[in-house]
Amino acid sequence: MDERDTQRRIEKIFPDYFNRFTLPDGAKEESIRVYRACRSGKCDKDSFLPSYEERGFKLDPSIDDSDPGQYSLSTYEKPTDVKRFASIMSDMKVPYQIAIGDTNPRHGLVQRTKERVKKRNSHVDWWLYKDAKPYEEFEMITDFEEHLQNYIRERDARK
Numbered sequence: 001m002d003e004r005d006t007q008r009r010i011e012k013i014f015p016d017y018f019n020r021f022t023l024p025d026g027a028k029e030e031s032i033r034v035y036r037a038c039r040s041g042k043c044d045k046d047s048f049l050p051s052y053e054e055r056g057f058k059l060d061p062s063i064d065d066s067d068p069g070q071y072s073l074s075t076y077e078k079p080t081d082v083k084r085f086a087s088i089m090s091d092m093k094v095p096y097q098i099a100i101g102d103t104n105p106r107h108g109l110v111q112r113t114k115e116r117v118k119k120r121n122s123h124v125d126w127w128l129y130k131d132a133k134p135y136e137e138f139e140m141i142t143d144f145e146e147h148l149q150n151y152i153r154e155r156d157a158r159k
Helices: 003-008 016-020 079-088 144-158
Strands: 033-037 073-076 098-102 108-112 123-128
Touching: 033 079, 073 079, 079 098, 079 144
Parallel strands: none
Antiparallel strands: 033 073, 033 098, 073 123, 108 123
């Protein structure tokens, strides 16, 4: 392993706050193509904070304290779902800044949320390892609306 590989290596250690909950049985290392709404407008640490960190290390009072989703990075498999999410967030403005990439297992464990709870959307929980930098492997979608329309056309053509 050369020096660059050593610097890029992620230790499979979770942040200290992971002692507050139990990872679900279905969480695993898996590569899934996902979308992430980027509040900062770019692929950076600020746009890839797990929910708990994004809220200033506070729990969402409307969600059960033991819900592991409170500590994950929220991503979506479908662009229609990430757009819906971005449209309900008060700090997300049109045109939405959306990144696309894969849940590289070296950054953490994932689970499709619908495997754990009754959800109809394509939400994917991603529990990141301490010091993970998944944003380095994502890219911003230049024209998300065009990307979305192409996705819808391709999806409808398969039906």
